[in-house]
Amino acid sequence: MSKAKTQRRPLSGGASSKQGYRFLNPYNFVRTLEPRNRHLAPLLGRCAPPPHDRYVGLTGRVYCRLTATTPIFVADSEDVCEEHVNGKIHRHYRFFRDPAGNIAIPGTSLRGAIRTIFEAATNSCFAHFAGDKRLSYHLLPELALQLVPARVRKIDTRWELELLPGTTTITPGQRPSGPQYAAWVHVYDPLQKSKTVAHSPNTPYDRRLKLSLTGFAHGELGHAIIERMIHPRRNFEFWNVVHLAKSHQPLPKPGANQLRVSGYLCITNQNIENKHDERLFFTTQQLNPVELPDTVRQKYEELIADYQERHRDEVRKRRDPNRPQGTEPAFSRFIVEGRQKLTDGDLVYAMLDKDGNSGYKVRFIVPVSVPRVGFERTIGDLLYPSDLKKCATYDELCPACRVFGWVWGDETAVNPPELSVRTAYAGRVSFSHAVLTKDGGTFDETLAILATPKPTTYRFYLRPRTGKPQNGQDDRQVDYNNQNQILRGRKVYRHHGAKLNPQEYRSVNGAKSDQNRTVQGVQQADSVFEFTIDFENLAPLELGALLWSLQIEGWHHRIGYAKPLGFGSVQIKVVRVSLLDPTERYASFARSGWHDQDQKQIDAWIKEFKQAMASRFGAAFEMLANIRDLKALLADKPPLPVHYPRSSRQPQPDGKQYEWFVGNKRGGKNPGPRIALPLAEDDSAGLPLIDKYGDLSTE
Numbered sequence: 141m142s143k144a145k146t147q148r149r150p151l152s153g154g155a156s157s158k159q160g161y162r163f164l165n166p167y168n169f170v171r172t173l174e175p176r177n178r179h180l181a182p183l184l185g186r187c188a189p190p191p192h193d194r195y196v197g198l199t200g201r202v203y204c205r206l207t208a209t210t211p212i213f214v215a216d217s218e219d220v221c222e223e224h225v226n227g228k229i230h231r232h233y234r235f236f237r238d239p240a241g242n243i244a245i246p247g248t249s250l251r252g253a254i255r256t257i258f259e260a261a262t263n264s265c266f267a268h269f270a271g272d273k274r275l276s277y278h279l280l281p282e283l284a285l286q287l288v289p290a291r292v293r294k295i296d297t298r299w300e301l302e303l304l305p306g307t308t309t310i311t312p313g314q315r316p317s318g319p320q321y322a323a324w325v326h327v328y329d330p331l332q333k334s335k336t337v338a339h340s341p342n343t344p345y346d347r348r349l350k351l352s353l354t355g356f357a358h359g360e361l362g363h364a365i366i367e368r369m370i371h372p373r374r375n376f377e378f379w380n381v382v383h384l385a386k387s388h389q390p391l392p393k394p395g396a397n398q399l400r401v402s403g404y405l406c407i408t409n410q411n412i413e414n415k416h417d418e419r420l421f422f423t424t425q426q427l428n429p430v431e432l433p434d435t436v437r438q439k440y441e442e443l444i445a446d447y448q449e450r451h452r453d454e455v456r457k458r459r460d461p462n463r464p465q466g467t468e469p470a471f472s473r474f475i476v477e478g479r480q481k482l483t484d485g486d487l488v489y490a491m492l493d494k495d496g497n498s499g500y501k502v503r504f505i506v507p508v509s510v511p512r513v514g515f516e517r518t519i520g521d522l523l524y525p526s527d528l529k530k531c532a533t534y535d536e537l538c539p540a541c542r543v544f545g546w547v548w549g550d551e552t553a554v555n556p557p558e559l560s561v562r563t564a565y566a567g568r569v570s571f572s573h574a575v576l577t578k579d580g581g582t583f584d585e586t587l588a589i590l591a592t593p594k595p596t597t598y599r600f601y602l603r604p605r606t607g608k609p610q611n612g613q614d615d616r617q618v619d620y621n622n623q624n625q626i627l628r629g630r631k632v633y634r635h636h637g638a639k640l641n642p643q644e645y646r647s648v649n650g651a652k653s654d655q656n657r658t659v660q661g662v663q664q665a666d667s668v669f670e671f672t673i674d675f676e677n678l679a680p681l682e683l684g685a686l687l688w689s690l691q692i693e694g695w696h697h698r699i700g701y702a703k704p705l706g707f708g709s710v711q712i713k714v715v716r717v718s719l720l721d722p723t724e725r726y727a728s729f730a731r732s733g734w735h736d737q738d739q740k741q742i743d744a745w746i747k748e749f750k751q752a753m754a755s756r757f758g759a760a761f762e763m764l765a766n767i768r769d770l771k772a773l774l775a776d777k778p779p780l781p782v783h784y785p786r787s788s789r790q791p792q793p794d795g796k797q798y799e800w801f802v803g804n805k806r807g808g809k810n811p812g813p814r815i816a817l818p819l820a821e822d823d824s825a826g827l828p829l830i831d832k833y834g835d836l837s838t839e
């Protein structure tokens with residue numbers, strides 16, 4: 141190891157190190173495996189599940205004891221209290237209770253947590269993966285300038301685009317050669333003070349009159365007087381709308397430097413803090429319509445769905461999402477509308493390519509001028525190996541779908557199979573609630589804001605197909621379009637160690653809002669719960685995999701709420717396994733047919749699973765990449781503090797977690813460090829604090 145590298149690593153506990161504070165990201169990923177010997181241990185691959193109506197395998201019950209190693213909280217959907225704080229609703233939750241009123245962990249939470257480990261350990265399919273989904277990213281501003289305003293036309297069954305580039309000749313692949321394609325309609329006072337106006341007082345730009353859009357609808361045809369203008373700071377030309385009128389209303393005569401035009405109003409709302417203008421799409425040129433291919437339309441609709449999904453929760457919280465609220469901008473019209481299908485008359489921006497001498501081909505269309513655009517590759521394309529996509533047919537189910545159950549499709553699924561085809565399998569395990577048997581004490585807490593996952597942080601979600609993630613690469617080398625990049629694997633929130641630092645889970649200054657929760661009756665560490673799992677028709681290997689996934693070598697499961705903040709680490713111990721002998725049970729009234737199994741038998745099932753994994757994947761069980769990653773994330777107390785990336789040692793009241801990512805990914809002359817998350821098993825040296833300018837900070 142080089143000297144420089146050694147110096148960067150803190151000796152112990154990041155907070156006390158002289159080399160600078162470092163911390164660990166709350167999550168990392170468990171890698172997938174490729175079979176070395178596909179013909180060995182076929183039950184670890186895909187096959188048809190056994191029937192439910194006769195006994196063909198092991199049937200019985202597992203008795204488990206669950207001990208909390210950190211505070212744990214599982215919310216009850218009942219008895220949620222709402223508190224009004226500064227015009228927003230702050231929610232209080234209590235701990236889950238079973239139908240008899242006992243404090244309990246619901247069977248569904250247990251099942252989810254155990255399935256997660258079982259899937260990772262057995263290299264099963266990605267059951268929670270919208271494989272056809274396409275992620276999106278912000279188009280670079282210099283590319284956004286090339287977008288050409290257009291209007292969608294549907295004539296019979298034919299789809300085309302009517303191009304509306306104003307007075308400027310379209311130059312695909314370049315910025316406009318004359319004034320910007322669409323005219324500007326000055327209608328808003330920016331939510332943040334305009335730098336352009338502040339730096340350019342008394343210019344024609346500064347003196348532009350504000351117009352009112354009252355009575356005008358998005359997409360409406362109107363006419364206008366426009367005037368040529370130069371942007372005083374960025375030096376490009378554009379047409380500014382001076383007068384706007386409905387088609388039947390009169391307009392004054394255009395003056396020098398002015399034009400009278402007809403066009404469509406494109407109103408997308410005041411969706412950015414510094415936005416002051418809407419647009420008028422028009423053209424003074426005779427242009428042929430351009431064909432709008434099905435694939436382009438389909439990708440546009442996926443993109444709109446992605447936008448809507450991304451903002452769904454925030455939109456619901458707003459009184460009027462079409463307008464700004466305080467200093468927060470409005471949501472774009474197409475996000476609020478809730479419609480995804482493209483229709484005749486829609487206004488869009490098109491990225492064009494040259495086609496022959498005078499024609500154009502449409503590469504993609506987007507709803508706004510500085511848009512997000514979909515990546516070429518879908519999430520499914522990024523899965524590696526690609527056969528780990530969610531199981532699709534009844535006769536070919538992975539180990540987890542056969543044991544825990546399977547339903548065809550997901551929320552994005554299209555083309556369901558014929559009615560005669562089986563589309564669900566009930567699974568062969570059922571979990572009881574885990575009832576509290578030893579109360580470790582409780583407390584109430586107003587928690588810090590939980591960040592929502594941002595899968596466009598490529599450096600955290602993707603890795604190269606071969607080799608390790610590298611720091612310092614630019615966005616194109618690490619994004620979803622790069623053929624060499626694959627998804628890192630299954631996301632797991634790491635165990636924080638038994639002693640949590642309240643600074644990391646408490647809301648700063650106890651602030652309450654609609655972004656965070658107050659939780660009541662959090663169970664302290666050392667609380668004990670008990671539950672059972674009934675299983676039927678399991679093969680010995682499947683039962684072994686289940687028992688291993690319960691105990692995971694004494695490592696920690698992550699259950700319930702606030703896992704990124706450190707809550708919810710628990711250990712599970714199998715205390716008893718009882719098998720049912722159906723012949724004995726149904727042949728005799730005197731005997732129950734239940735037989736407790738000794739520890740030797742339990743160990744033998746687990747060993748059978750481990751040996752099957754080793755033979756199929758070609759390495760000793762504990763050397764397999766997925767098992768090593770699970771161990772790295774769930775076994776021991778990590779060497780550094782664990783929290784979301786941020787700019788300062790202390791959590792900030794407003795969250796602002798994105799600033800670390802903005803600074804980290806910064807490109808250009810003075811780039812940010814562009815740090816990639818290490819693989820889970822290498823992830824112990826930690827990340828530095830980074831401010832939004834990409835500088836490392838020590839405070």
Ligand SMILES: [Zn+2]
Nearest residue numbers: 265531538541
């Ligand atoms: Zn599956």
